[in-house]
Amino acid sequence: MMKFATKFLAVGAIAAAAIAMSMAPTEAAKKKAAAPKTCGGPGLCSTNCANGFCSVYLCGADGAWYPAVLTPICPQGNCVNVRKKC
Numbered sequence: 001m002m003k004f005a006t007k008f009l010a011v012g013a014i015a016a017a018a019i020a021m022s023m024a025p026t027e028a029a030k031k032k033a034a035a036p037k038t039c040g041g042p043g044l045c046s047t048n049c050a051n052g053f054c055s056v057y058l059c060g061a062d063g064a065w066y067p068a069v070l071t072p073i074c075p076q077g078n079c080v081n082v083r084k085k086c
Helices: 002-034
Strands: 044-050 053-059 065-067 073-075
Touching: none
Parallel strands: none
Antiparallel strands: 044 053, 053 065, 053 073
16 A cells, blocks of 8 residues: 555656646746837937936846946937937
8 A cells, every 4th residue: 555655646746747847938938928128139228318418228138228337328419319218
Protein backbone atom coordinates (compact mmCIF):
# COMPACT_ATOMS: atom_id res chain seq x y z
CA MET A 1 0.00 0.00 0.00
CA MET A 2 2.88 2.37 0.77
CA LYS A 3 4.42 1.88 -2.66
CA PHE A 4 1.09 2.65 -4.33
CA ALA A 5 0.70 5.87 -2.32
CA THR A 6 4.28 6.93 -3.10
CA LYS A 7 3.79 6.32 -6.82
CA PHE A 8 0.46 8.15 -6.77
CA LEU A 9 1.97 11.20 -5.05
CA ALA A 10 5.00 11.21 -7.36
CA VAL A 11 2.81 11.12 -10.48
CA GLY A 12 0.62 13.86 -9.03
CA ALA A 13 3.63 16.06 -8.30
CA ILE A 14 5.01 15.57 -11.82
CA ALA A 15 1.62 16.37 -13.34
CA ALA A 16 1.27 19.51 -11.22
CA ALA A 17 4.75 20.69 -12.23
CA ALA A 18 3.99 20.06 -15.92
CA ILE A 19 0.74 22.04 -15.73
CA ALA A 20 2.46 24.91 -13.91
CA MET A 21 5.22 25.08 -16.51
CA SER A 22 2.76 25.07 -19.38
CA MET A 23 0.76 27.93 -17.85
CA ALA A 24 3.72 30.24 -17.10
CA PRO A 25 4.27 31.58 -20.65
CA THR A 26 0.57 32.31 -21.04
CA GLU A 27 0.47 34.52 -17.95
CA ALA A 28 3.64 36.34 -19.00
CA ALA A 29 2.15 37.00 -22.44
CA LYS A 30 -1.00 38.43 -20.84
CA LYS A 31 1.03 40.83 -18.71
CA LYS A 32 3.09 41.90 -21.69
CA ALA A 33 -0.02 42.49 -23.81
CA ALA A 34 -1.75 44.41 -21.00
CA ALA A 35 0.84 47.19 -20.90
CA PRO A 36 0.75 49.02 -24.24
CA LYS A 37 3.96 50.63 -25.38
CA THR A 38 3.85 54.37 -25.91
CA CYS A 39 7.15 54.55 -27.80
CA GLY A 40 9.06 52.13 -29.96
CA GLY A 41 12.80 51.96 -29.58
CA PRO A 42 15.36 54.55 -28.62
CA GLY A 43 14.25 58.10 -29.16
CA LEU A 44 13.69 61.53 -27.70
CA CYS A 45 10.50 63.50 -27.24
CA SER A 46 9.99 67.10 -26.11
CA THR A 47 6.85 68.27 -24.37
CA ASN A 48 5.56 70.77 -21.78
CA CYS A 49 6.93 73.78 -23.66
CA ALA A 50 6.70 77.04 -21.71
CA ASN A 51 8.76 80.25 -21.55
CA GLY A 52 10.92 79.14 -24.51
CA PHE A 53 12.01 75.81 -23.00
CA CYS A 54 10.65 72.24 -23.29
CA SER A 55 11.03 69.14 -21.11
CA VAL A 56 12.93 66.29 -22.80
CA TYR A 57 11.94 62.64 -22.39
CA LEU A 58 13.78 59.47 -23.43
CA CYS A 59 12.12 56.24 -24.59
CA GLY A 60 12.99 53.41 -22.20
CA ALA A 61 13.51 49.74 -22.99
CA ASP A 62 10.04 48.90 -21.63
CA GLY A 63 8.32 51.28 -24.05
CA ALA A 64 7.61 54.07 -21.57
CA TRP A 65 8.83 57.68 -21.61
CA TYR A 66 11.27 58.76 -18.88
CA PRO A 67 12.69 62.24 -18.16
CA ALA A 68 16.11 62.67 -19.74
CA VAL A 69 18.90 62.83 -17.17
CA LEU A 70 21.70 64.53 -19.11
CA THR A 71 19.54 67.04 -21.01
CA PRO A 72 16.30 67.57 -19.06
CA ILE A 73 15.36 70.76 -20.94
CA CYS A 74 16.06 72.30 -24.35
CA PRO A 75 15.36 75.64 -26.07
CA GLN A 76 12.00 75.40 -27.81
CA GLY A 77 13.41 76.21 -31.27
CA ASN A 78 16.07 73.48 -31.06
CA CYS A 79 14.00 70.67 -29.50
CA VAL A 80 13.52 67.44 -31.43
CA ASN A 81 10.17 65.70 -31.88
CA VAL A 82 8.01 68.28 -30.09
CA ARG A 83 4.68 66.71 -29.06
CA LYS A 84 1.77 67.67 -26.86
CA LYS A 85 2.13 64.41 -24.90
CA CYS A 86 5.00 61.89 -24.77
